[in-house]
Amino acid sequence: MENQSRALPTAPVRLAGQNIVLREWDDTDIPALIEMYDDPEINRWTPVPSPFDEDAARAHLGKAGEARAEGRRVQLAITADGGQPQGEVLIWWDDLDGRDIELAYGVGPRFRRRGLASAAVTVATGYALQHCGARRVLLRIEVDNAPSAAVARSAGFAPTTDEPIAREAKGRRVLLRTWCHGNGEPAP
Known part of the structure; x- marks a missing residue:
């Protein structure tokens, strides 16, 4: 496997499709971020700290901004129209094989069961394959x-x-199963 270090684009990203808009986070999103991540299911399945309060939200956005500026990770708010965040999708080059991109996602409790996570993963996948060359x-x-x-x-x-x-x-030790989209060929 190749483990090369690749950078993601550092320019602002705004993606639309599947009836959603993925956009950059900003400081005005802190209340929505707290509501989304201060949740037992998010705590159960993600490494996000719990309780997730204003300090945790500011730290989360700070780390996201640093990773973004360095081209290591893109974290986008999942929205219906570019407004209120309803979830988040993360995009980064895989640690095990630098030719692949890994995604992660979470949706706030009020917005689950609406297809937002699937739509966000679909849109982010298209971005990774078409614009990042994954x-x-x-x-x-x-x-x-x-x-x-x-x-x-x-x-x-x-x-x-x-x-x-x-x-x-x-x-705690967790076991993660790998899921794949794509046939292993570079994007055209």
Whole structure:
């Protein structure tokens, strides 16, 4: 596998499709970010701190801004129309194979079961393949996370035969199954 360091574009990103708009975060989004991430399901499946308060939100946006400026990660708010954030999608070059992009996502409790996560993953996948030159787009989903697996399937991802990846999250060992979109060929 190749593990080369690649940078993502550092210019602002705004993506639209699937009846959603993915846009950059700003400081006015802190209340929505707190509402979204201070949730038991987000706490259960993500490395985001809990409780998620104003300090955690400011730290989250600060780290996102630093990673963005360095071309390491793009974090976009999931919105219906560019307004109120309803979730988040993250985009970064995979640590195990620098030709692949990995995505992660979360949707606030009030906005679940509306297809937002699937739409965001679909739009972000198109961006990764068409504008970043990713060979494949990957999701790494905790083995028992059935809702996230359903999102992956609805966005056109399929589980790979790769061995689950063990990671440490919040003091516990988690096993992540790799899901893939793309045929392994570079984007045209």
